[in-house]
Amino acid sequence: NAGVTQTPKFQVLKTGQSMTLQCAQDMNHEYMSWYRQDPGMGLRLIHYSVGAGITDQGEVPNGYNVSRSTTEDFPLRLLSAAPSQTSVYFCASSYGQVREQFFGPGTRLTVL
Amino acid sequence: DQQVKQNSPSLSVQEGRISILNCDYTNSMFDYFLWYKKYPAEGPTFLISISSIKDKNEDGRFTVFLNKSAKHLSLHIVPSQPGDSAVYFCAAREAGGTSYGKLTFGQGTILTVHP
Numbered sequence: 034n035a036g037v038t039q040t041p042k043f044q045v046l047k048t049g050q051s052m053t054l055q056c057a058q059d060m061n062h063e064y065m066s067w068y069r070q071d072p073g074m075g076l077r078l079i080h081y082s083v084g085a086g087i088t089d090q091g092e093v094p095n096g097y098n099v100s101r102s103t104t105e106d107f108p109l110r111l112l113s114a115a116p117s118q119t120s121v122y123f124c125a126s127s128y129g130q131v132r133e134q135f136f137g138p139g140t141r142l143t144v145l
Numbered sequence: 146d147q148q149v150k151q152n153s154p155s156l157s158v159q160e161g162r163i164s165i166l167n168c169d170y171t172n173s174m175f176d177y178f179l180w181y182k183k184y185p186a187e188g189p190t191f192l193i194s195i196s197s198i199k200d201k202n203e204d205g206r207f208t209v210f211l212n213k214s215a216k217h218l219s220l221h222i223v224p225s226q227p228g229d230s231a232v233y234f235c236a237a238r239e240a241g242g243t244s245y246g247k248l249t250f251g252q253g254t255i256l257t258v259h260p
Contacts, residue, residue: 037188066247075149075234075250076189091247123188133179134248136188 035059037137039124045143046114054109054140056124064127065107066091066134067099069120076123082107114144148172149237151251159259164222166254168235171216176240179248180209180220183232192233193220225258232256 040055058065066081068091078091082101096118098110107126111118121141125134150169158164168178176197181189195202195209195218202209208221222229235251 068250073154073252075151075252076236076248077250078247081247092249125188133191133194136181136190138186138188 037124037126037135039122039137039140041140042138043141045145046111047145048114048116050114052111052114054111054122054124054142056107056109056137057105058107058124058126058135059105060126060128060135061104062126062128062135063104064134065101066125067097067107067109068123068125069093070123070139071120079109079122111142116144118142119144146171147252148175149235149249149251151233151235151254153254154252155255155257157257157259158225160227161224164220164225164229164256164258166220166222166233166235166256168218168220168251169216170218170237172237172239172249173216174239175237175249177238178209178211178218179236179238180207181234181236181250182229183234183253189234222256225256227258227260230256230258 037058063084067079068076070076077093080099082088088099121139123139124137127134179194180192182192183189193204193207211218232253234253236248
């Protein structure tokens with residue numbers, strides 16, 4: 034099992050550009066989520082999904098879009114990148130009633 | 146409005162001694178609490194958890210204590226080892242409903258264990 038994988042590891046964008054952060058898991062987990070980590074702020078939930086075709090907003094959803102067409106994949110789209118979106122992004126997944134979420138290695142994004 | 150707070154940004158301890166990391170929360174609807182450890186350039190990894198119906202959970206060198214009346218939990222590491230040096234995040238889950246599965250994280254505490 035590869036667990037939770039994220040691509041790319043690093044990305045630099047210019048203000049206004051769009052891009053998609055990829056997340057995939059091979060554990061057949063129903064629940065997937067995206068977090069961003071900023072200094073002094075911990076991890077904040079952006080969007081989450083409780084299963085294919087179902088997504089919902091977390092704490093900081095503005096400027097981001099998600100979709101869940103398959104159980105395995107949960108991409109995060111930045112519609113028009115802003116410097117405030119400079120952060121480290123983590124994808125996580127968990128199965129049903131299991132509380133522990135498994136995290137990917139993260140994507141470090143810089144928006145100039 | 147920070148519902149989960151880790152008020153100590155950093156903690157430094159000597160190898161072999163006890164490390165105590167603290168976490169406070171404000172939301173009475175939290176029913177499950179977790180600790181995650183994070184090394185640089187890696188994702189957080191699950192360490193230990195506790196349900197709100199318990200006041201202690203132990204796993205090897207790691208013990209988590211929950212004081213519901215004070216809305217406080219702590220992670221004890223005994224004995225501390227240099228490999229324990231990492232950022233530790235406290236997280237909490239709200240019971241049921243549309244919040245199922247959503248975790249609220251604290252800011253993290255950087256633990257440094259000196260040889």
